[in-house]
Amino acid sequence: MTFTTESHPGVRAEMPAATRGFVLNHSMLRVKDPAVSLAFYTGVLGMRVLRKLDFPEMKFSLYFLMKDDDAAAPDEAGERTAWTFSQRGILELTHNWGTENDPDFRYHDGNAQPQGFGHICFSVPDLAAAVRWFDNNQVAFVKRPEQGKMKDVAFIKDPDGYWIEIVQPDLLTGLGRS
Incomplete structure (x- = not known):
């Protein structure tokens, strides 16, 4: 028999048919300064930026990063965007414009109280x-x-x-x- 899931209170043993094909695509972190964060994630952790999307009307940018050295992403931007949103294990860095210019600006890291x-x-x-x-x-x-x-x-x-x-x-x- 092939392993499917551990059994714990609340766990549904059978995957609902309607969820077939669902993929956990990305997790998002807000970043104060994209240049500093991109240097860390690409230079220290070896990720690559698949796509940057700007939203000028809402004053934010999204950077989608991947750590898969062998994945071949399409060259054309639209195809690469669709491909990015079909992958597993993507990290989205969200930059709200202007935060990099505020020396006192900080995001909650989730580990200080209250934890989340x-x-x-x-x-x-x-x-x-x-x-x-x-x-x-x-x-x-x-x-x-x-x-x-x-x-x-x-x-x-x-x-x-x-x-x-x-x-x-x-x-x-x-x-x-x-």
Whole structure:
């Protein structure tokens, strides 16, 4: 038998037929300064920008980023937009124009009180090498892999203070086992 889902209170064992084809496409983070955030996500985490969409009447821009080194996106902008919205694991950075010019402007990171949003996560092939890379790029750590009760998991911060969990999948096989 093939695994479909764990069973917990509230979990529906059968996928509703009407949801076939649904894809979790993207998560969105608001950013104060797109140049700073794009430098971090492309230069430190190796993502690429698939598409930028500007909305002058509402004074904001959207940047869609992906971390899939082999995905071949179409060259034509309209086709690339449609392709972007069909993918999995996209990060949308939303910039409300003018925030970059306000030195006191900050977004809530979701981890300060009252807590809400927590983090996004990147899996890496070598956690120790990733930690060295982050150190070499002066990335702020919330938690290093050797700190705290949960070992082999790191948390870094992006330029807006959002937490990013960093994991090496093969180090986590014992998680949740007593």
